[in-house]
Amino acid sequence: xxxxxxxxxxxxxxxxxxxxxxxxxxxxxxxxxxxxxxxxxxxxxxxxxxxxxxxxxxxxxxxxxxxxxxxxxxxxxxxxxxxxxxxxxxxxxxxxxxxxxxxxxxxxxxxxxxxxxxxxxxxxxxxxxxxxxxxxxxxxxxxxxxxxxxxxxxxxxxxxxxxxxxxxxxxxxxxxxxxxxxxxxxxxxxxxxxxxxxxxxxxxxxxxxxxxxxxxx
Numbered sequence: 363x364x365x366x367x368x369x370x371x372x373x374x375x376x377x378x379x380x381x382x383x384x385x386x387x388x389x390x391x392x393x394x395x396x397x398x399x400x401x402x403x404x405x406x407x408x409x410x411x412x413x414x415x416x417x418x419x420x421x422x423x424x425x426x427x428x429x430x431x432x433x434x435x436x437x438x439x440x441x442x443x444x445x446x447x448x449x450x451x452x453x454x455x456x457x458x459x460x461x462x463x464x465x466x467x468x469x470x471x472x473x474x475x476x477x478x479x480x481x482x483x484x485x486x487x488x489x490x491x492x493x494x495x496x497x498x499x500x501x502x503x504x505x506x507x508x509x510x511x512x513x514x515x516x517x518x519x520x521x522x523x524x525x526x527x528x529x530x531x532x533x534x535x536x537x538x539x540x541x542x543x544x545x546x547x548x549x550x551x552x553x554x555x556x557x558x559x560x561x562x563x564x565x566x567x568x569x570x571x572x573x574x575x576x577x578x579x
Contacts (some may be wrong), residue, residue: 426553427451429562433536434513434550444547445519447539450483450510453563458508459487461533464525464540474512480541481510514552516545
């Protein structure tokens, strides 16, 4: 009965560790930017990462989530159209290592359908290959590509230039957007809220732990 709470606490601890690394990287990046006269361009666009600011006052900025671990945040609303920032959700970061390269796949200005790949995040790190009932783990070097997909039909607006230039420093976690898209304002209604996303992640972790334990010799 306590296992979901323990899994949630474990994921929270992982998130806090990732956030600590993110702050360290961000401070280093900020110091570099100050030394080179940076950040003016980013603030002119309404945020540290350059995401658009809103022109309508009442905007729902609660993050929404996809089943493929994208996090989607509304950044700008004008009538029936909205801009959304799309990044990798926390669980998506848990499943990858350090981001080494961000590769745009879609074209800025192009229309894209739900599920189409927008960005490929190339990473390397470590993965658990097996464990026993005492939670002794075997780790191995790993690398891979995480695809960031279109959460719903819309138009690709632009990519996060800072993430493209230096992903290791600037792709810091779920708060880092990778691509901005435009779509109907009600498009995000089809996505998961935070509670539903956490429940999905809990079930995924149960399934993965069972599979890992079953593979242990």
